[in-house]
Amino acid sequence: MYAIVEIAGQQFKVAKDQKVFVNRLSTEEGKTVDFDKVLLVGDGSNITLGAPAIDGALVGAKVLRHLKGDKVIVFKKKRRKGYRVKNGHRQSLTEIVIESIATSGAKKAAPKKEAKAAPKAAAPAKEAAPKAEAKKAAPKKAAKADDLKKVEGIGPKIASTLVEAGIDTFAKLAKTDAAKISEIIAGVRGNHVTDTWPAQAQMAADGKWDELKKWQDELDGGKA
Structure with a gap:
């Protein structure tokens, strides 16, 4: 068995x-x-x-x-x-x-096959309820965080540290001063230059991916 x-x-x-x-x-x-x-x-x-x-x-x-x-x-x-x-x-x-x-x-598991066919008449009423619940749950999708690793110089560890500090979107990162970012990630090993991160994040928030990619090709670990 x-x-x-x-x-x-x-x-x-x-x-x-x-x-x-x-x-x-x-x-x-x-x-x-x-x-x-x-x-x-x-x-x-x-x-x-x-x-x-x-x-x-x-x-x-x-x-x-x-x-x-x-x-x-x-x-x-x-x-x-x-x-x-x-x-x-x-x-x-x-x-x-x-x-x-x-x-x-x-x-006890066998009778469940018959239960699928029996409530056909009541199906419309049952289908209406989940739709109403789905509409209420929809706003949760809007709270999805951005992938901060798309900013040159930000790795998985730094990204998770920023999210823990409440900076989970490009817009929030763009509004955060570079010096403040350095304080938040002070515990992450390595020499991280944060000067360009807010500007990169602003371009990402504005959807300027081609311009951001061209600029990142000129950067060295986030340093201009």
Whole structure:
């Protein structure tokens, strides 16, 4: 018997006594944990699908240890720009062993196929409600942050530092004094020249990408 289960945002195909490395769980080492987002259960030729999860099905596991994965190096370089950024990352993981796969709710998943055809008469009313909710949720899309890394001299670390300080758009960066920007990113390793960043950000905010690209070709890591 095997199952496909969602654990900490990832999907795994698991079987009894199998060891799995998953994203860090909050459960302490030596304790057991149950996962109820079981998407599929297979037992020989019998396969049960959830919609999306199988109602009542559980995968039980025991936490063996918490650890960190292998280091991953991300290196970015721009030719003739003097721009180099090197970052390392080790993912926090948890090793678990699968102890049981319970399918007590597998039979309850079958009637859901009939439920799709039954409420056809009420479909128009149900479709109208989500549209109204979608209109209310629409303003959230307008709050999307700009990609500050498009400004010459700004890397991923600096971009995240600026966003944490509330500078998440080209317009906000353009209104921020270069000296103030230097104070905000003081903790980021490297020699960063911020003099041209507000002007670059203003051109990006105005949509002058061709002019900005031509200027950036003349810059060296953000320095004129």
